[in-house]
Each structure stands twice: as C-alpha cells, then as structure tokens.
Amino acid sequence: MTTEQAFDLSVKASLDNLQEIRNYIDQAGARLRVSENALGDLRLVVDEAVTNVILHGYGDSDGDGIVELHMEGDGDAVIIRIRDHAKTFDVSHVDMPQLDTALKDRPFGGMGIFLIRKMTDEAEFLPLPGGGNEIRLLKRGAIQAPGRPA
Amino acid sequence: MATLNIMVGQEQGSVPVTVLRVEGDIDAATHSTLQEKAFELIDAGSSNLLLDLGGVNYMGSAGFRALHAITNKLSDDDSAGLSKSSHLKLLNPTDAVARVIKTLGFDVYLDIYQDKNEAINSF
Numbered sequence A: 001m002t003t004e005q006a007f008d009l010s011v012k013a014s015l016d017n018l019q020e021i022r023n024y025i026d027q028a029g030a031r032l033r034v035s036e037n038a039l040g041d042l043r044l045v046v047d048e049a050v051t052n053v054i055l056h057g058y059g060d061s062d063g064d065g066i067v068e069l070h071m072e073g074d075g076d077a078v079i080i081r082i083r084d085h086a087k088t089f090d091v092s093h094v095d096m097p098q099l100d101t102a103l104k105d106r107p108f109g110g111m112g113i114f115l116i117r118k119m120t121d122e123a124e125f126l127p128l129p130g131g132g133n134e135i136r137l138l139k140r141g142a143i144q145a146p147g148r149p150a
Numbered sequence B: 001m002a003t004l005n006i007m008v009g010q011e012q013g014s015v016p017v018t019v020l021r022v023e024g025d026i027d028a029a030t031h032s033t034l035q036e037k038a039f040e041l042i043d044a045g046s047s048n049l050l051l052d053l054g055g056v057n058y059m060g061s062a063g064f065r066a067l068h069a070i071t072n073k074l075s076d077d078d079s080a081g082l083s084k085s086s087h088l089k090l091l092n093p094t095d096a097v098a099r100v101i102k103t104l105g106f107d108v109y110l111d112i113y114q115d116k117n118e119a120i121n122s123f
Helices: A014-033 A034-057 A109-116 B029-043 B062-073 B095-103 B117-121
Strands: A006-015 A060-073 A078-084 A122-129 A132-141 B004-012 B016-026 B049-059 B088-091
Touching: A006 A034, A006 A122, A014 A034, A014 A060, A034 A060, A034 A078, A034 A109, A034 A132, A034 B049, A034 B062, A034 B095, A060 A122, A060 B016, A109 B062, A109 B117, B004 B095, B016 B029, B016 B062, B016 B117, B029 B062, B049 B062, B049 B095, B062 B088, B088 B117
Parallel strands: B016 B049, B049 B088
Antiparallel strands: A006 A060, A060 A078, A078 A132, A122 A132, B004 B016
C-alpha cells in the first residue's frame, strides 16, 4: 500500500508544546492507519527528539525557536522529519544508558537518544546547509494494510 | 501544555506506605512535578512510596529520570548491585508505559504490581 498522505506541523520550540506535538503524531498516525504499538513508539521518539532540540539545540525550554515536523507514509513505513534552526547537537557524543548497572551507579541521561535508536529502524541526525538540523526517522511495518484492525 | 495531577494517600501494610496516584502525561515539561512531590514526601518522613501509574498515558525518558532520582533518594547506603528497590514500587502501568519501563531496563530495578493491596503488603 502506498499512501500520499502527509502531515505537517510547525510550532514554537517550547516544552509546553510537547503535548500538542504528541497529539499531532496521534492524529496523523490515525489517518495513516499506524498500528497502536507503532504509534506509541513514534509518539515517544518524536517527543524525545523534540525535547533534545529544545533543551540541547536551542538550549532554552521556552525560547523563540521553531520546530517543524513532517510525517508521511511510504508503503508500510512511516517517515518523520523534524527540522530546527538551532545549533548542531552531536548525538554521537551522548553516552548510552548502562542497562546492566545498578541504578544508583547509573548516570542520568542518554535515555532519549537510546529510545530513538531502539524504537526506529533508521534515525539520522543531519546538519542542514545554512544552519539548523534535520532528524530523519523511519519505522517499517508501522502502517497496517486496509481491512486489518487499526 | 500537559498537566500532571498527583493525589497522595497513606496506607498501612506491614509498614506505612505513601501512595501517589499520578494522572496525566509525564514528559520533560511535567516530570519535575512528580520528582518534587516525591522529594517533599520523603523529606517529610515517607520512606516507602508506591507510584500508581494507572492514570499515566505517556511517560518519556524525563519520567524515568524522575524515577531514577526518587529511587536514589530512597535507597539505603548499603544497597548494591542490581537488587530491586525495597522503598519504591510501581502499580498498574498502562501497556504503553510498561513497554518503555522494560525497554529502559527499569523492571530490573523496580517491582511492578497490578493489585494495590498486594503492592502495599509487599513493602
């Protein structure tokens, strides 16, 4: 199945808008017939990605920056692009959480990037020519074929 | 924006247990509400916390940072290794939240219950 539906959202890069962004993912996901489990994963990874943009890219929980989101279907996959105009945040320097370590010895942080990589099939963090960044996320098998329960 | 409501109750099992019924989404905008309430209760003398997550539809990594901080604040100095916290337990997470708990490995650190009385009597 190929769908040509695409959904866009542009919002101020504020933590106060995270719920609106999750609602956008839910609504676009419903239109694209994304399965419940995949939608839960996408809601999580987008929330984590945008939170990183706000806190580490723009460096301000309620600044004037903008985050632009684009979501579309491609066969049974969902593609999401998140663009910002913030400084580049190098995720390769983020330590992954140590899942086999006692909690009191486990450093804080790194869980957001871990979840993004764990719950998508592809996650690219790209600087844009002229400034800003684009996060490209792809999740395969997310869209259910017509006739199956959503 | 998301709001987080927390209702606090006291229960008596083998020991006193403070139950926090959390309702709303736990994200980077709201996680501090949970952490601050838990810290306030611990500072006031609560040493056993049961987090009722039945009303939480979404919890991202910020929520787990709060759980991490609360666990550390409650932990005994002699606790070590991968043993589960004896002072913080979780009740009735939704399927979506339970999946993230498992993905991040927090089920190794925290006991999860579906039945409130069983959870209270486990402390």
